[in-house]
């Protein structure tokens with residue numbers, strides 16, 4: 001992987017996440033990274049909009065580790081949350097394989113939206129920036145046996161909407177409108193823009 005010169009060695013990004021995808025993607029920024037898994041409550045009121053849900057959950061995840069992150073010099077905590085939205089219904093991670101099959105049966109052959117919320121908190125000051133990004137994903141029509149075979153791979157189980165566009169799930173997707181990394185769970189260019197608000201110029 002190529003790297004540009006570290007833009008600001010006084011900053012460490014503290015990723016409040018257990019997601020291996022987010023851990024890999026945040027490395028693209030070329031800044032020092034620490035991981036502090038966050039276990040925030042993910043319940044939200046039923047009448048909240050998708051945008052409000054993902055922004056709130058990204059904020060909760062980042063807030064939950066802010067205090068621990070403050071021990072690191074120049075820490076900026078990053079939290080993120082991703083949901084799939086179809087016909088106004090929020091699809092999170094599937095509860096079991098049957099739930100994954102039913103989500104994918106609904107998603108096949110049509111478009112849906114993926115919302116990702118992103119929150120940066122400067123640990124020392126508490127200064128907070130939060131926003132979200134939306135990408136439209138169009139899935140190929142899928143036969144029942146294709147869906148079942150995909151679910152048997154185990155890949156869908158830790159992913160919102162029961163698919164991973166960056167893995168075998170790439171074969172389920174016809175096209176997207178919007179940012180790819182929003183679907184994977186960490187909108188890299190929005191993160192760079194948020195960090196710009198803390199005076200970091202990236203790249």
Ligand SMILES: Cc1cn([C@H]2C[C@H](O)[C@@H](COP(=O)(O)OP(=O)(O)OP(=O)(O)O)O2)c(=O)[nH]c1=O
Pocket residue numbers: 016017018019021022038061080081082083084093114158159160161163164165166169183184185
């Ligand atoms: C739609 C889609 C989702 N996903 C993933 C991104 C997120 O990791 C996950 C949604 O769950 P989240 O609750 O957003 O995140 P998480 O529990 O995996 O990690 P953490 O809260 O610790 O940060 O779905 C993909 O990897 N690819 C995809 O194509």
